[in-house]
Amino acid sequence: MPELPEVEVSRLGITPHAKGQTVTRIDVRQPKLRWPVPETIKNIEGQPITAIERRAKYLLLHTPVGYAIVHLGMSGSLRVLPKMAPPEKHDHVDLHLASGKLIRYNDPRRFGAWLWQEAGGEHPALSKLGPEPLTDAFDAEYLLVKANGKRTVVKSFIMDNAVVVGVGNIYANESLFTSRIHPQRPAGSLTAKEADLLVATIKAVLDTAIKQGGTTLKDFTQTDGKPGYFAQELQVYGKDGKPCPVCSETLKGVKIGQRATVFCEKCQV
Template identity: 55%
Template structure:
């Protein structure tokens, strides 16, 4: 599933081509996404200038003066800049047609979404309860201490909870906890402030590094130009169950936590 770095990579790739441009046409070939594409989407945005493209967690917001298109890539979605003449493929469900280029949304499994929200955009039910961005100053040790206080919840589950901090998905939670030396199953309320401070730093480091590399290639992710990400080459634990720890050579352990694959080193993480 595309996570925060993949979504940010997409935003950076598509923004220069469409920001400030007038959206001339919305083409919906298949409205049956996770939630149906609104029937009045075209009426709301055609002929209007797109002011900017921003990211909130894993959502892309295409902001107009009066509202925003909310996009999510789901599990297998992508958004690419293509020429008007490029014929759509079978899973190309929605086009946003600008003067010189088309933004094309592809989603084989149709778990993503293309929605519309009038101002205030952040009042939308998908956005209203989101926690701070992990790369922002709001996500600091004081915030994480408050979130963890008295919690028996596993720390990995807590940092993947979008109400506590938004966008730290499974891949990067595994990596950040390994970098911080924290066992993913440890109760959040039993971790010291010093170690939580280290975890905040590691979350920021691993996400920043992944964004710089263009995201992680697992199966389906490609960036706005159809190119894969390369952060997978730097993964230290995720996808490496049974292999040697890069620090101590202990075989890495895999378990399930919140129905997600969790890989860690029993020796290095406590």
């Protein structure tokens, strides 16, 4: 948390304010994030932001000389504020824009990151990522090929960024429930029909979450400070011990890969 929808919502939120704007200054108040903020991040000063992309859960702020890589970690968020807005606790990075606005990065747990990559290269953090789930590259045929012979449980499989990026814990729970697939099944046991349904469901769940502004459980807010509303759509995540919304059986909660997993033993097979 934040997961792919929250990061995409952040990208959509800052793009109208930042794209085409020149960065006049970057203030790094706390360089000790998940990885130390490199001195080369200063290369963004004086550069126009030509594009803002998302790759997995990374935001890429492109300029002619390279791009800044922003990861929100577990508790990070971006806000668009007036340039004179005083920093508060956990406000670690400010990106000042020629428009008079700034993009402020807040991260209480400091598990996020600000990195830099010179133009013409690919940062190691991005080099081994699987396809984006909302693109045509992620389809049932691809999923079946990757799953073939895999004994890894299907929930861990679809959360593996080398398989497909951005299917975080919340959305893996929801997608498997909607697809009626038991999260502890081996990935290699998926049938062609199940793979087709699972891919379609992952795309639909993520798309709906983005349209709802993401999911706010604890820390995440949109760039305007508002929460994400997908939490109201959750069917099983965080609801172990409660009735299944389909059959009314009690939902079961277990740990898979140290992540909270909730499912219905009757509906999911």
